[in-house]
Amino acid sequence: MCKSMEVNIAGITFKNPVMTASGTFQPRECGDYVDMNQLGAVVVKGIASEPWTGNATPRIAETYGGMLNSVGLQNPGVDVFLQEDLPFLEQCDTKIIVNIAGRMIQDYCEVAEKLQGTSIAMLELNISCPNIKEGGVAFGTDASMVEKVTREVKKYCDKPLIVKLSPNVTDITEMARAAVSGGADAISLINTLLGMVIDVHQRTPILSTKMGGLSGPAIKPIAVRMVYQVANAVEVPIIGMGGITTGEDAIEFILAGADAVAVGTAGLIHPTALTDVVQGIQYYMDRYNVKHIKELRGLVK
Amino acid sequence: MPSHNKLKSRAAANVVSNIQIATNIYEMVLHHDDVSRATQPGQFINLYCNGKATLLPRPISICETQSDYGTMKIVYAVVGAGTEEFSQRQPGDTVDILGPLGHGYDMHEGVKxxxxxxxxxxxxxxxxxxxxxxxxxxxxxxxxxxxxxxxxxxxxxxxxxxxxxxxxxxxxxxxxxxxxxxxxxxxxxxxxxxxxxxxxxxxxxxxxxxxxxxxxxxxxxxxxxxxxxxxxxxxxxxxxxxxxxxxxxxxxxxxxxxxxxxx
CATH class of the missing domain: 3.40.50.80 (Nucleotide-binding domain of ferredoxin-NADP reductase (FNR) module)
Structure with a gap:
């Protein structure tokens, strides 16, 4: 029997619900390890209106069952992205989603405008990166700002807009509702959790920025809980992420209310994790005779 | 469409030997034909731990290769939980590796x-x-x-x-x-x-x-x-x-x- 993994998000059809998580995937480097043609979408690392250098090193610290990063959205800027990365991605049979970053509302709008009329399927608004001082998480933790940024960027955006939420808030549903009020076509969550690791021998923080974003299997129960809460609070499609490593992890997010999922840290540790998750979902569907993946969406009440 | 005939992936390498050569410093010989043959001086391999808590790979430079035998030697110091785990591996055990990674030294012709x-x-x-x-x-x-x-x-x-x-x-x-x-x-x-x-x-x-x-x-x-x-x-x-x-x-x-x- 033919089983369908196809999902539709804001009018865009994806061959399966598995995407790369922004910030963990560099198309040209990762292309040596992952067959991008097998993915529902490739979500490109945060792109700003101009090149960003990112933070000083160390940017990476291992934690129990996860990792901290403080990369700080190092990126070549939208112009270089359009010239160099996009033509490469266009050769792949997958949807392209671009995560957009900014320090001020105007920065996001500028990137969105430059991406108009390109082959990109959707944009993802990054208002949740914990590693930059201005913009980023400062927008994502204030409901009125979430709504305002979303509304402004929508004016310059001819494609469906996903708003990526920060888990570093008291009530995630408040942020989700604000994004939807601003016109978000979909919600993705969660970005990394703000964390800290101290080297007890040196008696200093490991990261140059002292704090950074926690990701990996360690955060999965928090992410599942937040997806569940948001799915019960808003009507728009949800892309769930946070520690997904296997097909069963992905199913857990879908049962909690996600339409699609993204795999991040697992792909850094196991370069084939993304396609392994696709196969794992297929295996689950076969085992339980699920005809269409959307049957599972939000099944857990 | 880019060709994906040769995707690289993690693979288990056999531990041929693993001996201490100085205080806290170990020398491990691993067997993996493809990695051994492809290695250029200055490149490294990722070694992965078995533990579920230590997820990140340990990047360790390749000391020597013997491509005829499909082996490579690494020399590493025990500095934390991951390298401690590697130091316990015995001949016949395996360790997951990925590589060779990075760009090695340029060996220009004509340099005397x-x-x-x-x-x-x-x-x-x-x-x-x-x-x-x-x-x-x-x-x-x-x-x-x-x-x-x-x-x-x-x-x-x-x-x-x-x-x-x-x-x-x-x-x-x-x-x-x-x-x-x-x-x-x-x-x-x-x-x-x-x-x-x-x-x-x-x-x-x-x-x-x-x-x-x-x-x-x-x-x-x-x-x-x-x-x-x-x-x-x-x-x-x-x-x-x-x-x-x-x-x-x-x-x-x-x-x-x-x-x-x-x-």
Whole structure:
């Protein structure tokens, strides 16, 4: 029997619900390890209106069952992205989603405008990166700002807009509702959790920025809980992420209310994790005779 | 559409041997045909732990390959939970690896005199390099106190200098002291070692107008260019501005003149 993994998000059809998580995937480097043609979408690392250098090193610290990063959205800027990365991605049979970053509302709008009329399927608004001082998480933790940024960027955006939420808030549903009020076509969550690791021998923080974003299997129960809460609070499609490593992890997010999922840290540790998750979902569907993946969406009440 | 016939992936390598060669320092020989054959001097492999808590790979440079046998040797120090776990592996066990990763040293044709400068745990990858270089090879190895791998270099070096900080073995002093004391000169310098040493090697190269290639190190995430964690400042030769380059995939070997050290 033919089983369908196809999902539709804001009018865009994806061959399966598995995407790369922004910030963990560099198309040209990762292309040596992952067959991008097998993915529902490739979500490109945060792109700003101009090149960003990112933070000083160390940017990476291992934690129990996860990792901290403080990369700080190092990126070549939208112009270089359009010239160099996009033509490469266009050769792949997958949807392209671009995560957009900014320090001020105007920065996001500028990137969105430059991406108009390109082959990109959707944009993802990054208002949740914990590693930059201005913009980023400062927008994502204030409901009125979430709504305002979303509304402004929508004016310059001819494609469906996903708003990526920060888990570093008291009530995630408040942020989700604000994004939807601003016109978000979909919600993705969660970005990394703000964390800290101290080297007890040196008696200093490991990261140059002292704090950074926690990701990996360690955060999965928090992410599942937040997806569940948001799915019960808003009507728009949800892309769930946070520690997904296997097909069963992905199913857990879908049962909690996600339409699609993204795999991040697992792909850094196991370069084939993304396609392994696709196969794992297929295996689950076969085992339980699920005809269409959307049957599972939000099944857990 | 890009071809995906040759996707690289993690694979189990057989442990051939794993012995302690100095205090806290181990030498492991691994068997993996493809990785052994593909390795260029200066490249590294990711080693993965079995533990579910220690997820990140441990990037370890490749010391020597014997491609006829499909084996490679790594030399590593036990510095934490991951390397502690590796030190317990026995012949017949396996360890998951990925590689070879990064860009190795450029071995330009026509270079007649080579200077190879290693410090501490930066010494291992220079062995395969010294083996493969053609021409006169002057090797300077610096240690804190205890030495290792010195005998292996004797087979391939035309001149070999050993120094320790305390003078307990070889000469007393740093690698720079040795380079100066013996007026060592050449056409190309290759170096790997602690950052503090490389910071002194760089101006030495510039002062003596010798092209240098140095191996950089930083806390890594993935090891293959995806996470943009391990970066170093590299000067763009055209604009004179620095930019962050990824050590794992753009390096780990950079030309000494390009690297910008933070003061």
């Amino acid at each position: 005199e080579h200077i190879i400068v290693g410090g501490g745990l930066g010494i291992p990858p220079l062995l395969e390099l010294t083996k493969r270089l053609i021409g006169k090879k002057k090797v300077v190895l610096g240690f804190r106190d205890e030495t290792f791998l010195v005998d292996a270099f004797k087979h391939y070096a035309d001149e070999l200098y050993v120094a320790t900080n305390d003078g307990s073995v070889g000469e007393q002093g740093t690698v720079i002291d040795i380079l100066e004391r013996h007026h060592i000169r050449g056409d190309m310098l290759y170096s790997c070692g602690p950052k503090a040493m490389l910071e002194e090697v760089q101006p030495w190269c510039i002062q003596h107008e010798i092209e240098g290639q140095i191996s950089m190190e930083e806390r890594m995430g993935c090891g293959f260019g995806a996470c943009v964690g391990c970066v170093t400042k590299v000067k763009n030769q055209e604009t004179e501005q620095w930019e962050y380059k990824k050590i794992c995939s753009d390096g780990p070997i950079f030309y000494a003149k390009e690297v910008v050290f933070d003061v």
